[in-house]
Amino acid sequence: MKWWWSGLGLFLLAAVMVWFKPQRERAHGPMVEEVYVWQRVWGKDVYEAVKTHGGEFERIVVLGVEMDYGKSSGWTVQYFKDPISYAGEHEGTGLAIRVGSGAAATRWNKEAIAQVIQVVESLPDNLKVIQIDYDCPSSKLDDYVQLIRILKQMFPKRQYEVTCLPDWLDQDAFQALVTSVDGYVMQVHGLIGYGSAGTLCDPEKAKVAAERCGEYGKPFLIALPTYRHAVRLSNEGQILQVVSEGGGLRAGAEYHLASADPEEMAALVSEWTESRPELMRGIIWYRMPVTSDRMNWTWGTLDAVRKGGTPIRDLSVIAEKESDGLYEVSLVNRSLMREDWPKKIKVFIDGGRIMGGEGAHGYAFTQSHDGCAELRWLAQDPRPMLPESRLKLGWVRLEGAEGLKVVLSD
Template sequence: MTALTSANLGLRRALVTRQVYVVAMLVLLAFGAMARGTMESSKPLSQEVYVWQRAWNDPVQKAIQQHSQEFTGMVVLNAEVTWRKGNPQLTRVPLDYAVLREAKCKVGLALRIGAFSGPFTADAPTTKYLEEVAYSIIAEAQANKVSVQELQIDFDCAESKLQGYRTWVEVIRKKVTPVPVIITALPSWLSQSSFSSLAKAADGYILQVHSFERPKTFNSPFQLCDPVLARKSVMKAGEIGVPFRVALPTYGYVVAFNTEGKFLGLSAEGPAKNWPAEARVKEIWSDPRALAKLVEELGKSHPDALKGIFWYRMPISLDVLNWSWPTLKAVMAGRQPRESSRVEAKRPEPGLVEISLVNDGEVDLSSRPVIEIRWHHARLVACDGLRDFEAIELNSNAMQFRARSTAVAGHLVPGGRWSIGWLRLSDNEEVQVEARKP
């Protein structure tokens, strides 16, 4: 009996020792993860948006008035510094402070700074200049009774200059305190030894995982934002331990090559470029379905240092290279945007039938369906296609509206309607309308 008791005691001690060891290892792993900033979290992420427009026209004002309540915060472009022969050139954006005062979310200001090679010393004239610009735009907003929640600095910084950039951040942050200073950063910066100290010199950063590079050739496959690489960058950023938000793109851009395959340029903001008539042009867009899945995944599990998602950029009615609001709203919820369209046939007068294509979904329609019209007894008197659709007579009782092979690119936005053609019949007869993929 004594031997059995001793054996039991020995077994118990071994089990207790093992349990203590396991608990100790788990604690050490937890503290190690905390030190690296990689603790996983499912806390809700903030949803913020960038307003890049330099002209605050009616569509910009209406977008803010109608949708600002959907976001935690909004950052508006307020000033941009470029360089000419080493001298700063300042462009100010005349903001509508009345609209910003009424915005139903936090408001921040963005200061863009073009590429600069140095010097970056605290007492350099360029440093003092940027310090004053940062202070002045915040002071002006506050004088107009806008509460500035952050200053976002978007500097086109070379990776070799990150240490010097830190000096700028420290000087500007001291000048504008207590307004937080946030910097934008690229995934490639995360591998630089100087980035950690730069990030810690600011109050946080925006990790821009969207690419603004150009395709190598006209037919090269290209993603504006690769969700797999984006998630890897987010996890790597989490190891630094500095609070950050990830910027996801809502826009597209137009890229052009000449007939010999030479790159001509790209356009993502403002009017189309003056490219030759024979230029080969195509659009490259961020994929709302892929990004919706990424948002869903990040919502379930993300590094504790990740605090939110920053959308580049606010949908504006005249911004044709950007998602529409229904698309962004669905993606923000981590939900696949619904695709749906219908064809309408209206009879404004006897014998006349007008055909319209309506987008009643949540995502742009970039492809054009083939629309077939059928009737029984009447005779086709006349017909015509509109908006790059051509009318094709199939037989005495049927015709089609089909996109011409020379049709230019275009998107039917959610809620949008295109008049695509009309036909006139000899009698006031009902027609059957069917839409199918080309």
């Protein structure tokens, strides 16, 4: 009967261990907050933003170098003087080296590693933290680990961080990668795979990624978006162009928007402030608001979201009578947020008829069979409406009508 008692004992022991399985530790309270400054050339507005708001964050990470490899062109390396100088002059600033996906073709052979070593050697001596932002294919993480290990051997006084993507969590080499670095950033925003339905970040997927990161034994940050993508598609729905920094817009082309939602980001901040994985140090925002960067939030929006709230939206459309039968239609943004352009503005009349009209500033006027009309956004300029601004969108001429009503419509 000893075997029976022995088996029963093991069963009871296993049951007790499952019942009393310790829960993973949780962190509570305020988080570390860092911010990216991703401009390659710094004008007065970038310096002003960094000077005015940089102190609000634990650390600033600037984009200092971009490099990529092509089979026919070889290596291309661009150094950005302004951010590199800033990082060298301001202790504690992190510097990002952006590496394109073409580098994966090298399998990080000796020649490829030598290119990165040359870049690191050229950076200011007092620069302590280098963050590598590499578009590494998930299947090539093993090669990436070798690059990091060699850099740490060559430059042991520097700290190395990497940016990561959620699908890397499914790769066996992910553990080796995060073990080889001093810290990492999990990027839960992007056009493909992380956002849906016009948003750049799916909050539920972001929370799942954060919990999974907490299992790898290495402190990490979560990168959250503040920007928007303008996407130009082919007739077949394929992506032809992605614009996220305002330049390179094609005249006359139609763009689809994918934007960071302030309310959803604020909810994530609140939830993680209350409870998060113990190893989640906090958030790094992509990117610092700059007055000239209309594809990004304003500082007022980011400041509110950081505190778990959002600025009050106040977007309205008005029609004002200019002369007999002629009305001017204007859009008014009274909030501190940049606002997306309404897709449609419906025009209704009380009696009489609409004789005609014309759109302006990216809107086209059309009449419908029911006697109404609309101003339709042509989606040709995805840069949002400025805070506290007013813009004329067109005019409408009536005959025999007692009044006109305009309504925002999506």
